[in-house]
Amino acid sequence: MKFFHLLFLLLTGLGILLSGCATPPVDPSDETVSMIYGYIDMSAAPSALKEVSVRRYSEPAGNVDTNVERNAWAERGGLFWQLGVRPGIYQIYSYGDEKNRFIYNEERQSETAIRIEEPGLYFLGSYSYPVKSAQRSGVDALDLKVAKSPSEVNLLERLIKMMESKKDDRVYLRQYGWLKMRLSELKR
Numbered sequence: 318m319k320f321f322h323l324l325f326l327l328l329t330g331l332g333i334l335l336s337g338c339a340t341p342p343v344d345p346s347d348e349t350v351s352m353i354y355g356y357i358d359m360s361a362a363p364s365a366l367k368e369v370s371v372r373r374y375s376e377p378a379g380n381v382d383t384n385v386e387r388n389a390w391a392e393r394g395g396l397f398w399q400l401g402v403r404p405g406i407y408q409i410y411s412y413g414d415e416k417n418r419f420i421y422n423e424e425r426q427s428e429t430a431i432r433i434e435e436p437g438l439y440f441l442g443s444y445s446y447p448v449k450s451a452q453r454s455g456v457d458a459l460d461l462k463v464a465k466s467p468s469e470v471n472l473l474e475r476l477i478k479m480m481e482s483k484k485d486d487r488v489y490l491r492q493y494g495w496l497k498m499r500l501s502e503l504k505r
Contacts, residue, residue, distance in 0.1 A: 343401030345488040351433050352492045353389070354398035355441030356472055357412055358464055362446040364417040369397040371441075372410035374430065396475055400492055402439075406432050409441065409461065419446075429461065438495035440469055473500040 343350065359366045369389040389399040397412075408430040413419045431439050444461035477496050480486040486493075 343489075345490070347401065348491070349436055350401040350403055351436050351439055352398065352400050352495060353402050353407065353431070353433075353439045353441055354396070354472060354476060355409070355429075356395045356443040356464070356467060357397065357409075357461065358395050358443070358445035359413075360446070362413070362417070362419075364414040365393070366391050366395050366397065366412060367414040368412065368418070369409060370411040371399055371402070371407050373403075373405040373407050392475070392479065394475075396472055398476060400489055402433060404433050404435070406430055409444075412461075438492070438499050440472075443467060443469075443472070470500065470503050473503070 353371065355369075357366050357369065369391050371389055389397040391397040411418055411420050429441055429444070431441060433439055443464040443466065445464040447460060447462055473496055477493070477500065480489065480493050480496070
């Protein structure tokens, strides 16, 4: 009897833990959300990029809204994106992997901040993990450095190819259309 009671408690706790960690799925028919994307070069970092967290900041500029944090999807090679972002000011909050999670500009807005006012496609930019000599000693926050490559065109092509190859992503027709339109604009 004790075994079943203990097993029940263990499974209940695991279910609660897992449900709290999941990012809610994005409704493909929700016309109020935007798509954001960007890139972080982790070649100088102690780990690969497996997760990126994007957080909303409130007005006046600089106040963090800890109630809204979205986990972006990350692809091998530094590309990350999020399909369901509501209006507001957003920036990269943290990045890394399970073992090495780097907090980026926790309490202040930075150059990665973007303002989303209307549904659409928003590019957060290309950044690189700072080399060791540029890191501030004794501080968790690591300021990302603006990178010139890969270009926005390269990232759009990667996102389009990825969405075309993944069966689950084919439902995001609006976001796919935004990617194709932006790529067409940049290639003119």
